[in-house]
Amino acid sequence: MKIRNYWNLRDWGASVWESANRPKRVAIALTSIILVALLPFAGASFLATPIAAYDAVLVYPVGIFVLMALGLNIVVGKSGMLDLGYVAFFAIGAYTMAIMGTTTGLNTWEIMPFGIAFAMIAGVILGLPTLRLRGDYLAIVTLGFGEIVRLVVLNSSWSKGPNGIANIPMPPDIGPLKFKLDDQKVFFWVVVIMILLTIWMIRRLSVRRPGRAWEAIRQDEDAAELMGIATLKYKIWSFTLGAAVGGAAGVLYGSKNLFIAPEMFTLNVSILILACVVFGGIGNIWGVIVGATILGYLPDRIRFISDARLLVFGIVLVVVMNFRPDGLLPRKKREKAIVKKGANA
């Protein structure tokens, strides 16, 4: 495939990937993973963030944002449902970690499945009645759900209300790798592994039946139903998988932050993660990753201009969205067609 212009990084990447054979692809993937894993060592370079510790910024916001944006993209990008309450699942994961971590003596990895499960259960409970709704209605209901979860933890005694929960345990060491607050490399590597698992899951599902069903639902829900697709079931699956990723991110966040409080789980978080998805390129996982990385990193990189920081952040958003309305790396208008031609010839 020809590269039409320098800005078309997506097609350039796709053409490199498609022309590569298997060993080459493994090499590309491994090199990229290693380069990403080495990022925490680049703290002395131009990447350094003033004021906030660079390695901490890589974990949160950057890493966690990427993870959450990937999860939200399953819902918004893949099956086309506007979810404005995604923070709820993040909060459920974080509170699971906080409460179980401070009361049961289980460690982060043992609590992780619970956090994911609770988020998924919440996803099903919310999804069953609401996913029959479409478009604006769904957006409003999910927005409400996000606020409800925040208000419940704000006003309950088991969640310690507005005081939040402190003394959440850190993850146990993995062999020689120790989790530390003043050096968060190991946290970062754990986030990277979770991101890789999420990418792997999404890619597998995308080329299989769920992915095709989601794509059909996104393009025309009635037509999808007429194809014999159980649209409600697939929408709930999409919603629940998104919730699972959000829950996992929440567990890790709780265990890294050691303290959580309701004010960390406001509507702003849902909006910001949605902005990551849209800014990067809704529906395209590489775009979403780039978008979340930039939107997570930029505010901390330019922290030295303090008050003007949010203004600059806003200007960047507006300018980029003006020039690239479909995001930095938009999804292909015709995803898969090129690959499929060969497969069916």
Added chain:
Amino acid sequence: MRLEIKDLHVHYGKIEAIKGISVVVDEGEIVTLIGANGAGKTTTLKTVSGLRKVTSGSIIFNGQDITNVPAHERVDLGISQAPEGRGIFPGMTVLENLEMGKFHRKNRKAEMSDDLDKVYTLFPRLKERASQAGGTLSGGEQQMLAIGRALMSRPKVLLLDEPSMGLAPQMIANIFRIITEINKTGVTILLVEQNAQQALQRAHRAYILETGNVVKEAKASELLNDPAVREAYLGTGAHS
């Protein structure tokens, strides 16, 4: 096989769009519903395919009451709809659209190439355009795709909602010829049309709908010669 709509009532909010109609389609027939804009033709088809819930009344298919069966399960039973305004997947290629038509089939892998061939024989144009995005097809091509895609699920009964809408005269004749051809392969057809002239020529029986009621039911050939029907629905037909 027999499709039976019994005393159907359908509401949109408080407005009653279908006010108690009964329609029967027997195996092997082409039955057409004709009527003015807003008469309730599309609504009727949607309740048969399951996209709309009924207020009261029932839909019997093959002796089974399917009134409360969800739409996607009706496809398994053999009901397939090419929706009004085509409803193709604009971002998928022609081939992918056709493949979607088989999404629910258990042995879709084994059937795929045979059924693609059948659709391509009916609509050679679709074969030429196999790798083109559905959304970039012309109106007529999209109509072919919608019908072809509906056939991929090997329906017993095919529901067609205004297949001639927006087509050039030549193309209209062509689509109706193909509908007859599909019917001859053993597929029962329930056809909704504005183009009463063509529909009545092709159909065995017809129902005339007016604001949610069936006002007439007869053999298509009879209606074609009925002065009142000619006056109301074939007014423009006389010129062609």
